[in-house]
Amino acid sequence: xxxxxxxTQFLLQMGDNTLILGHRVSEWCGHAPVLExxxxxANTALDLIGQTQMWLGLAAEVQGDGKSADDLAFLRDAxxxxxxxxxxxxxxxxxxTLMRQFLFDAWHSIQLGRLMKSSDExxxxxxEKASKEVAYHLERSADTVVGLGDGTEESxxxxxxxxxxxxxxxxxxxxxxxxxxxxxxxxxAPDPASLREEYDTLVSRVLTxxxxxxxxSRFAHKxxxxxxxxxxxxxxxxxxxxxxxxAYPGAKW
Amino acid sequence: MSQVxxxxxxxxxxxxxxxxxxxEIPVISLVDLGIIRDVAWExxxxxxxxxxxxxxxxxxxxxxxxxxTALRDRGISDLKLKTQISPAWTTDWLxxxxxxxxxxxxxxxxxxxxxxxxxxxxxxxxVTRVSQFGSTPCKAHWRCQDCLEPFDYFxxx
Numbered sequence: 001x002x003x004x005x006x007x008t009q010f011l012l013q014m015g016d017n018t019l020i021l022g023h024r025v026s027e028w029c030g031h032a033p034v035l036e037x038x039x040x041x042a043n044t045a046l047d048l049i050g051q052t053q054m055w056l057g058l059a060a061e062v063q064g065d066g067k068s069a070d071d072l073a074f075l076r077d078a079x080x081x082x083x084x085x086x087x088x089x090x091x092x093x094x095x096x097t098l099m100r101q102f103l104f105d106a107w108h109s110i111q112l113g114r115l116m117k118s119s120d121e122x123x124x125x126x127x128e129k130a131s132k133e134v135a136y137h138l139e140r141s142a143d144t145v146v147g148l149g150d151g152t153e154e155s156x157x158x159x160x161x162x163x164x165x166x167x168x169x170x171x172x173x174x175x176x177x178x179x180x181x182x183x184x185x186x187x188x189a190p191d192p193a194s195l196r197e198e199y200d201t202l203v204s205r206v207l208t209x210x211x212x213x214x215x216x217s218r219f220a221h222k223x224x225x226x227x228x229x230x231x232x233x234x235x236x237x238x239x240x241x242x243x244x245x246x247a248y249p250g251a252k253w
Numbered sequence: 254m255s256q257v258x259x260x261x262x263x264x265x266x267x268x269x270x271x272x273x274x275x276x277e278i279p280v281i282s283l284v285d286l287g288i289i290r291d292v293a294w295e296x297x298x299x300x301x302x303x304x305x306x307x308x309x310x311x312x313x314x315x316x317x318x319x320x321x322t323a324l325r326d327r328g329i330s331d332l333k334l335k336t337q338i339s340p341a342w343t344t345d346w347l348x349x350x351x352x353x354x355x356x357x358x359x360x361x362x363x364x365x366x367x368x369x370x371x372x373x374x375x376x377x378x379x380v381t382r383v384s385q386f387g388s389t390p391c392k393a394h395w396r397c398q399d400c401l402e403p404f405d406y407f408x409x410x
Contacts, residue, residue, distance in 0.1 A: 036384035036394060043386040050309025054338065125339035129308055132341055132410045140385045 006182035007120075008062050009082060010189055012072070013225050015055030016083035019073055020234070021104060022048030023241050024091055033094055040140060044101070047133040054126045074245035078235045085224040086169035088234045095148055095155065096162035102141035103166055106202050107173045109138045110195050119187030142206045149210025156211065163212050171220025174199070261327070263292045266299065273323045276315045277389050280358040283316060287346025290337055298331045299324065304342045307390035344409050355407060361395065363409035372397035373404055382406075 001009075026045040032038035056069035086104060091097045112134055115127035148155040174196045183189040207214055223229035244251060270292070271284040283289055291302040301320060305313050317334050324332055344363040347355075352362040361369030361380075371378050377399035384394040392405040 036386070039388070039394075040384055040386040043390055046309035046311070046390060047307060048309070050305075050307060054308060121339075125341075129305075129338045129341040133307060136385070136408070136410070 001179055001182060003182055003186060004062065006179040007186070007188060008059055009179045010183050011055055011059035011062060011123075012082040013084075015052050015059055015069075015072070016081045017087050017104070017108075018048040018055060019052040020081070020083045020237065021087035021101075022046075022052060023237060024087065025097070025101070027091055028094075028097065037094070041097075044137055044140075047130075047137065051126070051130045051133070054129070058122055058126065070245075074242045078230050078238055079227055081224070081230060081234060081238075082227055083224055083234075084169070084172045085221050085231050086166065086172065088224070088231055088237060089166070089169065090233055092162070092165075093158060095158040096165065098141055098144045098148065099159060099162035100166055101137070102145045102206065103170050103203070105134060105138040105141045106206075107170075107195065107199055109134045110198050110202070111190070114190040114195070118189060123188060145206060145212075146210045149207070149212045159210065160212055163207070164215055167215045168217070168219050168221050170203075171218060172222045172225060175220070175222055175225065177226060260294055260297075260299075261329070263294070266292050266301075266324070266329075269323060269327055270301075270320065273319050276312045276319060278355070278358070278360065280354045281347075281351040283320065285348045285351025285354065287344075287348065287351075288316070288342060289320075295333075298333055299329050300333045300335060302335045302337050304337050304340075306342050308338075310390050312389070342410075344407065347407075359404055360392065361404060361406040363407045365409060367409060369395055369404075369406045372400060372402070374402045375400040 022045045025041050025048065028038065028041040029045070030038065032041055052073065053069050056072045060067045060069055060072055086100060089100065091100075109131065112127045112131035116124055116131060118124045118127065145159065149159040150156070151159075174192045176192050180189070180192055184191050204214060221231075224231075224234075267284060267289075270289055271282045273283045275281050275283060275286050278286075286306070288304050288306060289301065290304050291300075293300050301324075303317065303320065320334060321332060347363065355362045356373045359373050361371070361373045364370050368382065369380055372380050375397060377397055379398040380395050381398055382393065383396050383403065386392075387394040387405050391408055393408050394403065395406045396403045
């Protein structure tokens with residue numbers, strides 16, 4: 001794999017994570033349990049979509065074939081996406097949505113902190129911008145996970161179920177392949193595996209406070225960030241997200 | 254609209270931009286908000302450097318359009334807007350005038366402590382957070398425990 005291919009893959013991973021999670025979170029718009037949560041989720045989704053524009057914009061620039069961030073978001077098929085499986089799983093209830101957000105935010109904040117020191121100025125600049133927003137996301141999702149985990153009997157049960165369901169999806173964020181090795185060599189991005197220790201410390205502190213138990217198994221569903229195999233859910237998500245550009249190619253408003 | 258024959262100096266242009274209101278919080282100007290980072294002539298082209306507040310803020314494209322309109326109305330036709338994301342926008346760049354106007358308008362200005370120091374309506378220090386997010390990406394939702402009025406707080410980032 002050439003350095004350029006590896007760099008494109010890395011940028012797609014960053015941008016597809018924020019795009020797919022941003023879309024998932026936006027599905028709550030108008031449906032959240034209370035107005036304040038609805039607004040908070042919509043704002044979080046908005047930040048993530050904004051970050052997507054920067055990551056996919058840079059991916060398109062590096063690819064250099066005249067495509068735009070919009071082309072990458074709306075005209076690729078499921079097998080071209082490089083997001084981790086965690087972000088494409090359906091929202092289910094509010095608890096699972098917030099647990100997924102927390103498991104992602106914790107990784108995202110550590111990753112962006114490292115990327116601020118990237119040898120590529122453009123990557124460092126995007127990371128600097130995004131990390132401010134993500135620090136805020138993490139503060140909120142961690143608070144909410146604690147509130148619901150250490151809440152009523154029902155909220156505790158639902159949060160534990162959410163954690164049991166989602167935990168096997170967390171491991172993929174720390175898997176490395178040859179593209180990652182290329183990024184480490186170029187000083188562009190850290191080895192994903194090197195984030196694990198800091199992640200485990202952060203996540204276990206919050207989940208302990210939330211009176212939740214982390215499953216012991218280290219089994220990890222994988223295949224999203226390499227594009228080998230996504231879950232069945234991604235295709236369904238894309239049919240909705242890409243519908244307009246697929247039905248009316250090039251539509252503008 | 255008139256075509257200018259001599260280049261207006263940059264101080265003049267800063268003044269013009271200081272008259273362009275933020276589309277979502279119209280009591281403050283784009284200059285007050287601290288998002289205009291530089292104004293300079295490059296030959297015959299006026300280059301305005303703008304930094305976004307939040308990366309997904311829907312007002313960003315409206316802001317670019319408002320800058321263009323304001324300057325074209327002053328006769329500047331050769332204009333280039335550049336987006337700069339680093340250094341990232343911070344609420345430290347809000348002007349003192351902007352902070353005072355926000356408070357008059359009922360929006361508590363950002364504080365390094367992470368929350369409003371007082372209710373912008375009655376001045377009480379007894380305030381509580383309703384939600385970390387509010388009506389725009391840059392604000393959070395708070396309430397005064399004395400006058401019981403809800404208010405927006407401009408998040409400190």
